[in-house]
Amino acid sequence: MYKIGEALIGDGPELAHIDLLIGDKNGPVGQAFANGLSTLSVGHTPLTSVIRPNLMTKPATLIIPKVTVGDLEDASKIFGPAQTAVARAVADAVEDGYIPKEDVEDMVINVSVFIDPSAKDFRKIYQYNYGATKLAIRRAMEGYPSIEKVLAEKDRGTHPIMGFRVQRLWAPPYLQVALDLDNLDVMERILADLPNKERVLIEAGTPLVKKFGVGVVGKIRELRPDAFIIADLKTLDVGRVEVKMAADETADAVAISGLGTLESIKKAIHETQKQGIYSILDMMNVKDFEEKLSAIPDDLKPDIVLLHRNVDLETWIKEHGGNTEGMTEWGNIEKIKEITGSLVAVAGGITPDNVEEAIDKGADIIIAGRYIIGSRDVRRSAQDFLAHFGPDPDNMRLAMDEDENIAEDENNSEEKK
Structure with a gap:
């Protein structure tokens, strides 16, 4: 068994984009975890996520840098705020019930972390990576997004880094x-x-x-x-x-x-x-x-x-x-x-x-x-x-109108309890 999660939070060079896999130690995620931890790659060496030195989070979590770590300054962003942010987010996901406590010794998590080399604010790096990791775990465990959500948004959503929209004719006239x-x-x-x-x-x-x-x-x-x-x-x-x-x-x-x-x-x-x-x-x-x-x-x-x-x-x-x-x-x-x-x-x-x-x-x-x-x-x-057509299809949408359905989330939370 393994689950996939993704989340982007923040703005500017400190923004955080998280991709992660959660799965059994004895499955493909566990194999990838072991391979990553034992394989050295120049500029992209994975590391375990710790809340502080000598206190590894549970489930055991591997951080894989997406961007080449070029010098000590880049490394300090990963080994400091990002490493702690991911570790605490994982622990809090267990505490909040998204990952069952009884399963933490049998599971591992692989987290791909994006840190822009121009990022300077360690507080924002921590805050954004904490939020994005926790959200990605929650989405992974809940199966977000549903296929209905994907089909509803595929012709409406815009990627913030693209800088332009690709329009589809989904809402005539x-x-x-x-x-x-x-x-x-x-x-x-x-x-x-x-x-x-x-x-x-x-x-x-x-x-x-x-x-x-x-x-x-x-x-x-x-x-x-x-x-x-x-x-x-x-x-x-x-x-x-x-x-x-x-x-x-x-x-x-x-x-x-x-x-x-x-x-x-x-x-x-x-x-x-x-x-x-x-x-x-x-x-x-x-x-x-x-x-x-x-x-x-x-x-x-x-x-x-x-x-x-x-x-x-x-x-x-x-x-x-x-x-x-x-x-x-x-x-x-x-x-x-x-x-x-x-x-x-x-x-x-x-x-x-x-x-x-x-x-x-x-x-x-x-x-x-x-x-x-x-x-x-x-x-x-x-x-x-x-004047005969009505407003544009998306003119009443909020800029970040992509959030999970709150009512559904509340139901999921009740089920966890």
Whole structure:
């Protein structure tokens, strides 16, 4: 038997990150303990954790430095505050009932400790490592996090050291702003004016990509580091190459033309899966798209199906006195979701006046182009749409909204008693 725990506590160079294994002396953790204690490694030599010299904690605990110990100053941080912090946290975990007293002689703990070489404050090193070790033990013994917690947080959490967010489309609806432009200065002005919200997705439109190349995605990323960026390539052939090019420029999604052959579509979607980005299948001018979508294997269904009205056709009909009502395929949204399980985006003639109708019919992504990018007040025009969307999914969350459920913890504590 062995259990795994992890915790990060603190801030600045003194922050503590703990990884640990708890298990039987006669099992794999015990073997790792013995190997670690008897193996010398330059700069990473493990040491037993003691409350004070000549008083080893129980269960016996091995500290493994994650960062190279380069000199005596680095060593003093490990042998002093970190060593004592870990030892006391282990003893307190026994006293608090997380580790049964009757098991302490049969168990060992291996603790990996991170100490930044630039850390100076010994008090903080002690405090943070004590808290992180005790929390990691508690989490290990309780099996935290549950798989439900992992799945709920996987698309929401951010790593503090990364410095940027990776957005996933987990809580529609979203507003996709199509930058169908041929001017970089205008693009930069629009991006500066667009609301910086999670619900706003940015599309590098086909004209933009054709004039400036797929590298324009990288330019957008420089201006909006945390944005969800779509490369509207309308890929028809050699999708693997084009998708990889867009992924290399940090695109979050690539639009593939539904007019391509089934083989081309499958290859392009396979490449998006390989690159870890979203696939968008644009069904513009595809006559029997339900049949085509059904022909795509389940494991290669697109992440997003785009129901796209042809702008040139719409203009021609209007010029000849025709009625463009019903040109969207909004009535087919639920059928498409039934076939593919995908999100559905709608584009073509959508304004704030009819956006709620599209959402009510099941649209997950509303694509707006001319209404926003052709406006003198880009921010106001975008807000006209966003007023129908509600707040960003995470705007009410606390910065550290990742804690264990208190009620569950209280129940676990009662069981221990």
